[in-house]
Amino acid sequence: MDELQKKFIDITGVEMAFHTKKGVFPALQGIDLTVSKGEFITLIGHSGCGKSTLLNLIAGLLKPTAGLLICAGREIGGPSPERAVVFQNHSLLPWLTCYENIHLGVERVFSGAESRAQLRERTMDALALVGLTSAETKRLHEISGGMKQRVGIARALAMQPKVLLMDEPFGALDALTRAHLQDELLKIVAATKSTVVMVTHDVDEAVLLSDRIVMLTNGPAATIGEIIAVELERPRDRVALAQDARYTEHRRQVLEFLYRKQAHPAVAA
């Protein structure tokens, strides 16, 4: 792996302060992080510590008050289909079909360079990737929450992003659907070799999916407290992992960080 691939996302000295009615609120400070190409990173930390803020900075939806964010050798200057985002509320258009929701994004990115047939093929490939080929013509209000989330992931992947950014993509789903989609995401990421940064609140999700778990301290002025390298070979099987001592140890490390070292002020009091 060359230097550019090792530092595919390169974040140095990033600070984010928000101007509020009560004055300046320092959300993040001293954020240094590199993510290599093909790596799966999760961001975990207590509510309000700044996980979404960091993700939005990488997405280019926010500009840092200090520091530098680089992706694939170029400074992140704003949002780009190179860095596709999947949100918890999937932000899809409910009156359109699954196909149309994905096709909209595909058209936006590729219509200058590709024929209508190619655009259709891209859209169908993305639907197939998330197992929704048969739901092509269904409208969003006709499908379940888990299926909507899959459409959101397909829409993001269809743009062939360099980086997939996910903000609690499975947060609103029931436990079984969530487990199913985590397994699907593992397969998709293995096939597409995507670089992923994902925000989660779920310790098991973080250990199951990640190459590294980035744990943020409590805000204000949150920063990276610890990073755990998850040394579990892939493909990963959730049932086998449940009895794996390394899995349990990683889980313990995250829990210790969250509930001992960074016990939430409200909880610690």
Ligand SMILES: Nc1ncnc2c1ncn2[C@@H]1O[C@H](COP(=O)(O)OP(=O)(O)OP(=O)(O)O)[C@@H](O)[C@H]1O
């Ligand atoms: N636009 C904004 N203006 C002012 N303050 C903000 C803004 N966006 C976020 N913040 C503050 O920055 C801090 C970090 O918010 P952020 O949403 O990144 O946290 P989070 O870790 O993603 O939280 P959660 O897990 O609850 O989603 C919070 O204190 C929040 O109130």
